[in-house]
Amino acid sequence: MKKFPNYRQLDSKDCGLACLQIVSKFYGKFFSIQDIRDLSSVSKEGLSLYELGLTAERLGLKSLPVKVEFEKLIDNIPLPCVAHWRNNHYVVIYKITTKSVFISDPRLGRIRYSHREFLEGWLNYEKDDAKKGILLLLEPTDKFNEIKPSSNPTNVYAFNYFLSHLEPYKTQVFQLLATMFILTLVQSAIPFITQSIVDTGIASKDYSFISMLLIANIVLIVSISIGSWIRQSINIHISSRIKVSILSNFIIKLLKLPVSYFENKSSGDIFQRALDYDRMESFIMNSAFNIILAILNILVFGTILFIYKPTLLFVFLFSGIIYVGWDLFFWNIRKKLDMNYFSLKAKNNNHWMELLTHIQEIKNNNYEQGKRWSWEKVQVKLYYLGIRFLKINQIDTLGANLINTISDVILTFISVYYVIEGEITLGTLIAIQYILGQLRSPLSEITAFISSYQMAYISFIRINDSSNTPDEQMDENVTSRDLPKNKTLILKDVFFKYNNSSNYILNNISLTIPEGKITAIVGASGSGKTTLLKILTRLYSPVSGHFYIGNINMNALDISEWRKNIGVVNQGAEAFKESIKDNIVLSGEYDQNKLYNALRQVNLLNDINALPSGINSMMGENGRGLSEGQKQRLMIARALYKDPQFLFLDEATNSLDSINENIIVNNLNTSFEGKTVVLIAHRLATIRKADNIVVMNEGQIVEIGGEEQLLNKKGYYYELFKNQMTLESYE
Numbered sequence: 154m155k156k157f158p159n160y161r162q163l164d165s166k167d168c169g170l171a172c173l174q175i176v177s178k179f180y181g182k183f184f185s186i187q188d189i190r191d192l193s194s195v196s197k198e199g200l201s202l203y204e205l206g207l208t209a210e211r212l213g214l215k216s217l218p219v220k221v222e223f224e225k226l227i228d229n230i231p232l233p234c235v236a237h238w239r240n241n242h243y244v245v246i247y248k249i250t251t252k253s254v255f256i257s258d259p260r261l262g263r264i265r266y267s268h269r270e271f272l273e274g275w276l277n278y279e280k281d282d283a284k285k286g287i288l289l290l291l292e293p294t295d296k297f298n299e300i301k302p303s304s305n306p307t308n309v310y311a312f313n314y315f316l317s318h319l320e321p322y323k324t325q326v327f328q329l330l331a332t333m334f335i336l337t338l339v340q341s342a343i344p345f346i347t348q349s350i351v352d353t354g355i356a357s358k359d360y361s362f363i364s365m366l367l368i369a370n371i372v373l374i375v376s377i378s379i380g381s382w383i384r385q386s387i388n389i390h391i392s393s394r395i396k397v398s399i400l401s402n403f404i405i406k407l408l409k410l411p412v413s414y415f416e417n418k419s420s421g422d423i424f425q426r427a428l429d430y431d432r433m434e435s436f437i438m439n440s441a442f443n444i445i446l447a448i449l450n451i452l453v454f455g456t457i458l459f460i461y462k463p464t465l466l467f468v469f470l471f472s473g474i475i476y477v478g479w480d481l482f483f484w485n486i487r488k489k490l491d492m493n494y495f496s497l498k499a500k501n502n503n504h505w506m507e508l509l510t511h512i513q514e515i516k517n518n519n520y521e522q523g524k525r526w527s528w529e530k531v532q533v534k535l536y537y538l539g540i541r542f543l544k545i546n547q548i549d550t551l552g553a554n555l556i557n558t559i560s561d562v563i564l565t566f567i568s569v570y571y572v573i574e575g576e577i578t579l580g581t582l583i584a585i586q587y588i589l590g591q592l593r594s595p596l597s598e599i600t601a602f603i604s605s606y607q608m609a610y611i612s613f614i615r616i617n618d619s620s621n622t623p624d625e626q627m628d629e630n631v632t633s634r635d636l637p638k639n640k641t642l643i644l645k646d647v648f649f650k651y652n653n654s655s656n657y658i659l660n661n662i663s664l665t666i667p668e669g670k671i672t673a674i675v676g677a678s679g680s681g682k683t684t685l686l687k688i689l690t691r692l693y694s695p696v697s698g699h700f701y702i703g704n705i706n707m708n709a710l711d712i713s714e715w716r717k718n719i720g721v722v723n724q725g726a727e728a729f730k731e732s733i734k735d736n737i738v739l740s741g742e743y744d745q746n747k748l749y750n751a752l753r754q755v756n757l758l759n760d761i762n763a764l765p766s767g768i769n770s771m772m773g774e775n776g777r778g779l780s781e782g783q784k785q786r787l788m789i790a791r792a793l794y795k796d797p798q799f800l801f802l803d804e805a806t807n808s809l810d811s812i813n814e815n816i817i818v819n820n821l822n823t824s825f826e827g828k829t830v831v832l833i834a835h836r837l838a839t840i841r842k843a844d845n846i847v848v849m850n851e852g853q854i855v856e857i858g859g860e861e862q863l864l865n866k867k868g869y870y871y872e873l874f875k876n877q878m879t880l881e882s883y884e
């Protein structure tokens with residue numbers, strides 16, 4: 154029977170997307186997770202049930218969210234459907250029997266739960282309505298049949314990628330395989346020597362023969378140890394080098410990815426990629442080579458056993474299959490518990506983090522006891538889970554030992570029977586015991602390989618996903634490596650939205666930012682000012698429309714050249730955990746005069762001189778140690794030190810008192826005379842000297858002009874101005 158489909162989620166919040174992928178496959182269509190992601194508005198926070206339903210509709214699956222009791226789910230609900238799981242996950246239910254519920258879980262694979270286990274995950278015990286669980290019913294429509302998935306993603310990339318890293322070590326890999334092969338062959342001589350000692354040596358009482366064989370045995374064991382040592386050395390040599398080169402390639406690739414990649418993934422998910430590279434490397438260098446060795450052992454010693462007595466081999470293989478099956482069965486049970494364990498662990502970590510970062514709020518609100526109680530609740534759950542883990546491990550080990558012992562007893566009994574019946578010699582019996590010993594350890598290698606393969610496969614798909622994400626700028630698109638003479642910035646019919654399913658945040662923007670002038674952008678909160686700045690600084694590209702510098706399309710200008718020439722001070726920008734000096738100079742050339750000058754211009758020199766280590770004072774995490782206003786001034790000093798052609802300021806002075814703000818704005822006007830400045834400010838007094846004021850509302854430009862012109866127009870800007878003046882006079 155065909156198995157119900159299962160696809161794994163790549164990121165912690167991808168479960169909803171993977172469920173839709175699973176259901177679509179069930180109805181006969183394969184969509185890659187990227188296809189579905191493109192239709193959704195999935196963010197770091199994942200998808201709400203409503204958004205999941207919307208995405209399903211876009212795929213052509215009619216969706217209906219319902220809240221039902223378990224009896225109703227059994228009797229009336231068409232399967233497959235998506236279930237909301239433990240309040241933080243989605244899974245697909247595909248079959249229900251009188252005893253079990255079958256689930257295709259994007260995190261764990263296909264799993265069978267007892268009714269009790271299922272209800273534990275599905276019902277929302279923490280809420281009042283504890284008898285009902287949430288489902289999303291899905292049904293294909295004609296649209297589903299019409300939608301064409303993009304071509305299947307090629308999963309070979311990551312695998313080829315790793316093989317390409319092995320390429321320079323071809324000789325060593327060959328040596329490794331050859332050593333393993335020779336080692337196994339050498340080892341296969343030991344049972345024959347043992348057999349000869351017993352059968353020929355002892356029978357003929359020939360001491361010199363026995364001594365000779367024992368010496369040969371010692372030589373063999375020494376050479377096996379040397380061989381294993383060589384094998385491990387080659388393995389360490391290759392794997393340590395591959396690890397470094399793979400990880401540095403990963404960092405290079407990561408830094409080339411667009412900001413949107415980072416905004417849509419949690420830092421945990423991105424960090425997971427680095428672990429994935431590690432896991433793949435260890436899978437290939439350890440599990441894959443170990444399994445080759447295990448298979449070689451089984452082949453060589455299995456053949457010898459077969460030659461001695463085929464029955465023994467068959468009995469061994471039979472017990473081996475039971476052993477592997479038993480181990481895998483428990484591995485599956487552990488997988489279920491693991492998920493529970495990880496979510497509890499995450500909760501536990503969050504409690505700790507919150508305790509450390511929110512201590513002021515906790516104390517101010519007298520919330521210590523409440524916090525401690527909720528922490529203790531998690532500890533109790535962790536404790537019971539720990540006990541269940543322990544019990545399962547005990548049963549697993551006990552059962553595995555029992556299977557091995559029973560099979561040993563049966564095999565010994567059969568061998569002894571053969572000796573008594575005169576079918577094999579005593580020497581052969583002892584040789585067989587040695588062979589069976591050699592065949593045991595490869596069995597546990599096989600179960601270890603199967604479980605690590607499943608983990609590595611997910612890593613492999615995830616690596617593919619990030620490797621297939623296009624860079625911020627592809628090299629082939631660059632035709633210009635220098636800024637043109639004419640540096641006017643021109644936006645033409647620009648549309649932009651953050652993800653495919655949301656509305657346009659910038660709606661048909663056409664704007665000219667003249668070279669050497671100050672352009673201010675104003676508008677209500679959420680009108681798209683920062684987004685426009687992100688387009689200008691090229692953190693994002695327009696969805697449609699064009700962005701030119703002079704007569705060059707920005708896409709064609711080398712992005713690092715552009716960034717070299719711009720200074721950006723963002724809203725709420727944070728300092729690096731480095732010294733004040735390093736925070737300003739970054740990787741530029743150090744010039745002390747320039748540095749002091751920049752600090753003077755932002756009125757920060759006195760504050761910094763008052764610190765015990767002056768400009769060498771280390772900043773704490775996220776700039777801890779400076780006030781918000783001081784941090785802002787530090788960021789402006791960084792832009793001043795860089796002395797770029799273009800300066801972009803987004804609410805860069807909003808944490809400053811008006812005296813400091815005035816000083817800095819005046820200084821900026823002098824230092825940036827003749828350069829292009831674009832600034833966003835809520836305080837309209839800050840932008841009075843701007844040559845041009847761009848007024849935005851709901852993603853569109855509603856007015857452009859000088860201050861006087863806009864005030865005389867008595868339009869949107871006038872209203873903003875009037876409101877602010879009224880407020881200020883009130884204050």
Ligand SMILES: Nc1ncnc2c1ncn2[C@@H]1O[C@H](COP(=O)(O)OP(=O)(O)OP(=O)(O)O)[C@@H](O)[C@H]1O
Nearest residue numbers: 416651652658676677678679680681682683684685
């Ligand atoms: N990274 C993002 N992903 C999705 N939506 C976003 C993102 N950043 C901003 N938005 C949305 O875009 C819209 C415009 O935001 P933007 O920050 O450009 O406004 P703004 O005019 O600068 O507002 P403010 O004055 O409050 O800073 C808002 O509705 C916001 O929710």
